[in-house]
Amino acid sequence: MTADVWLPLPPETIEGLPEGLDYLFWNGGEDGRQEFPGDPADCVFYAVPYMQPAALVVRPFPRMRSVRVVQTLSAGTDAVESGVRDLPPGVLLCNARGVHEASTAELALTLILASLRGVPDFVRDQDRGQWRGGFHPALADKNVLIVGYGSIGAAVEDRLAPFEVARVARVARSGRTTARGPVRPDADLPSLLPDADVVVLCTPLTADTRGLVDAGFLARMKTGALLVNVARGPVVDTEALLSELESGRLTAALDVTxxxxxxxxxxxxxxxxxxxxxxxxxxxxxxxxxxxxxxTRQLHRFVNREPLDNVILTTGRTGA
Incomplete structure (x- = not known):
């Protein structure tokens, strides 16, 4: 048996990979039907194809009897969790903390600014050759609530700093103190929502956060507030959001649906x-x-039998 590593990026494009492992390229292919690059039973480290359907990326799980690490390249692990029970016990599931903070926070700020300042209307007017002025809200002096204050939520706040917002409130599963201020627990959300002009969703998708933004959540938001979702689509109840949008009471900027x-x-x-x-x-x-x-960092740790970063769960343990 060989010690295969499946990578969704061509191995020759990755500098500094440790020696002693056999690197195989597999990203599922454009149609999702690409053959496996080797016997799944020989794979010891599986880096999951990025931005591919869950059904595709978990397909080799039942045959991966030697795998020790499943590494996603997404911030969340929800795409693979449906197949975790097919893995042997003791497999480490790791996420991509540190990969997406910069680009996701950039987009969150883009969506906030574009929505508040009316940029979509500007684009439509340009297509029509129409010049229309008007008054638009600014981000300055707004109260912003970040729901899900992990590394992406913190990166969003870092980028809010120059925009002269009035206040940033932070919410996570459990409360804590940070250099920027307190992080409030989820239980405090109902009391924080009525003061927020902009609510930014950065929370991972879990059993607890699925449908978190329901009719009750939205009803507590102030009239005219903006909901921004850079988390996962199912965090928001789409029908409840549609009702608020169609009434004109709230606006939304959605990277996920x-x-x-x-x-x-x-x-x-x-x-x-x-x-x-x-x-x-x-x-x-x-x-x-x-x-x-x-x-590269994770594989060096793997080869040297050092603790891996970003471990979300270990299969075979309670709850995994």
Whole structure:
């Protein structure tokens, strides 16, 4: 048996990979039907293809009897969690913390500014050759609430700093103190929502956060507030959001939707006050160099039997 490592980026493009392992390239192919690069039973480290359907990336799991590490290149691990039970016990599931913070936070700020300042209308008017002025809200002096204050949430706040916002409130699963200020626990959300002009969702998708932004959550948001989702689509109840958008009470900027991809005939496309981007937070020029550094670092730790970074769970343990 060989010690194979499956990589979704060509191994020859990644500098500094440790010796002693056999590197095989597999990204599923454009149609998702690409043959496995080797016997899944020989794979000891599986770096999951990026931005591919869950059904594709978990397909080799039942045959991966020697795998010790499953490394995603996404910030969340929800795409692979459906197949975790097919893995042997003791497998480390790791996420890509450190890869997507810069590009996702950039997009979050882009969506906030574009929505507040009316940029989509400017683009439509340019297409029509129409000059229309008007008053638009600024980000300055706004209260911003970040829901999900992990590394991406913190990166969003870093980029808010120059914009003279009035206040940033932070919410995570459990409360804590940071250099920028307190992080409030999830239980405090109902009391924080009415004061927020902009609510930015950065939370991972879990059983607890699925449908977190429901009709009750939205009803607590102040009239005229902006909801920004750079997390996962199912964090938001789409029907509840549509109701608020169609009433004109709230606006939204969504990089992720439920369902996704959003069907061409879905009413969310044409709802008033919504800006939609096609899950573009991660796939930028910032992705490849950071992903390669993560893979190289993790594989060196693996070869040297050192603790890996970003471990989310170990299979075979309670809850895994």
């Amino acid at each position: 439920d369902p996704e991809p959003l069907p061409a005939d879905h009413p969310l496309w044409h709802a008033p006050g919504v800006l939609i981007s096609p899950h573009a937070g991660g796939p930028t020029s910032a992705f490849a160099p950071r992903a390669k550094r993560l893979l």
